[in-house]
Amino acid sequence: MKAVWQTTRLAEVCQTASGGTPLKSNKDFYEGGKVPWLQSGEVSQREISAAKTFITELGLKRSSAKLFPANTVLVAMYGATAGQVGILRFESATNQAVCGILPNKTFIPEFLYYLLLSRKSELVAQAVGNAQPNISQQKIRDMYVPLVTIPEQRRIVSTLAQAFGKIAKARANAKKNLQNSREVFESYLNSLFIRKGEGWLEKPLNELCEFKHGFAFKSEYFSTKGDYILLSPGNFHERGGYKDRGGKQKYYEGAIPAGYILAEGDLLIAMTEQAAGLLGSPILVPKVGRFLHNQRLGLVAAKNGAPWCNEFFFHVFNTQRVRKEIHDSASGVKVRHTSPSKMGDVVVPFPANTAEQLAIVQKINALAKETQRLESIYQRKIVALDELKQSLLHQAFSGQL
Numbered sequence: 001m002k003a004v005w006q007t008t009r010l011a012e013v014c015q016t017a018s019g020g021t022p023l024k025s026n027k028d029f030y031e032g033g034k035v036p037w038l039q040s041g042e043v044s045q046r047e048i049s050a051a052k053t054f055i056t057e058l059g060l061k062r063s064s065a066k067l068f069p070a071n072t073v074l075v076a077m078y079g080a081t082a083g084q085v086g087i088l089r090f091e092s093a094t095n096q097a098v099c100g101i102l103p104n105k106t107f108i109p110e111f112l113y114y115l116l117l118s119r120k121s122e123l124v125a126q127a128v129g130n131a132q133p134n135i136s137q138q139k140i141r142d143m144y145v146p147l148v149t150i151p152e153q154r155r156i157v158s159t160l161a162q163a164f165g166k167i168a169k170a171r172a173n174a175k176k177n178l179q180n181s182r183e184v185f186e187s188y189l190n191s192l193f194i195r196k197g198e199g200w201l202e203k204p205l206n207e208l209c210e211f212k213h214g215f216a217f218k219s220e221y222f223s224t225k226g227d228y229i230l231l232s233p234g235n236f237h238e239r240g241g242y243k244d245r246g247g248k249q250k251y252y253e254g255a256i257p258a259g260y261i262l263a264e265g266d267l268l269i270a271m272t273e274q275a276a277g278l279l280g281s282p283i284l285v286p287k288v289g290r291f292l293h294n295q296r297l298g299l300v301a302a303k304n305g306a307p308w309c310n311e312f313f314f315h316v317f318n319t320q321r322v323r324k325e326i327h328d329s330a331s332g333v334k335v336r337h338t339s340p341s342k343m344g345d346v347v348v349p350f351p352a353n354t355a356e357q358l359a360i361v362q363k364i365n366a367l368a369k370e371t372q373r374l375e376s377i378y379q380r381k382i383v384a385l386d387e388l389k390q391s392l393l394h395q396a397f398s399g400q401l
Helices: 057-061 109-118 120-125 137-141 150-195 310-316 320-329 340-344 354-396
Strands: 006-009 016-018 035-038 053-055 073-076 085-088 092-094 098-101 144-147 200-204 209-212 228-230 267-270 282-284 297-302 347-351
Touching (some): 016 137, 073 109, 098 137, 109 120, 109 150, 109 354, 267 310, 282 310, 310 354
Antiparallel strands (some): 006 144, 016 098, 035 053, 073 098, 209 297, 267 297
């Protein structure tokens, strides 16, 4: 039976405060500090039991930072972690991107934690800013909360904790199965090129193919829609393959030089590590006359007479050894880059005829299809478990649990 609870603004029954950041350039505020100081990114789990950063007593005194007592409920207000909730289990200061709801007699902290978790989407939806969402402390204070007896709070917390524990276990198993399915495929792929086969050869890539640089398309003609998609390293999956970037897809509306419109099945290699694992990642162009060959991407062209099948060498570039050699020979610290000459030095194994290459591709693709089927099942299960958590939270705070 649905319970009927009175509600009131959080500010009417709880005190809140935000933290602060001592001046970064003043070493006296940080060096040798023993005062725990949390940043918003550390508000990411229910139990917050340690801090990564410490400030000095002077830093605490000379800034708007303040000590929150144990059992304060913390809410991250800025950036990617906006809306995350945690319970502080020790005395600590925080930066200004964290709102603390101080301990009080109206709510036990665990009840507030689950309540705020159930309102996360609502709070984030009210955030201002695009790149860095900002939930104001006032929005949290204005939130209406149910007035529930302490025994009832404890019952709800106990029920949710038990259910969430089972969900967490099921989710961990699903993620493990998802990882296992990927590892089985990757193990098969790598062992295939380690074992090789009778009549296989090993040669440096520069004896088999050439890598053609893309064109530096002018940014003034970039668009959010159009007839031609401008490929970038962001269109490459870390495990290889084309990735549709959705709303972040980049289009081009300017004049296109001859030779830079790609054909279906063209093989391209990411020559810049825009994100971890992308350097050396391959894609096969999925459609003719739709994609443009952009800079930082190497278009692979087989040399005359070379036993070369794009579909086969797509998988060659996905092997751990080839990726590692490309990465190790690249230059750059923050962002690593490779070049046609460096990739050309990488020695690869391959069958001497394309018919055998195609036969191997069929086997790999069959296993890849089965792997993708299993991945889809496990991903759907993870989504369903996350939705179950939200459903339980909704029931709990609408008096139906």
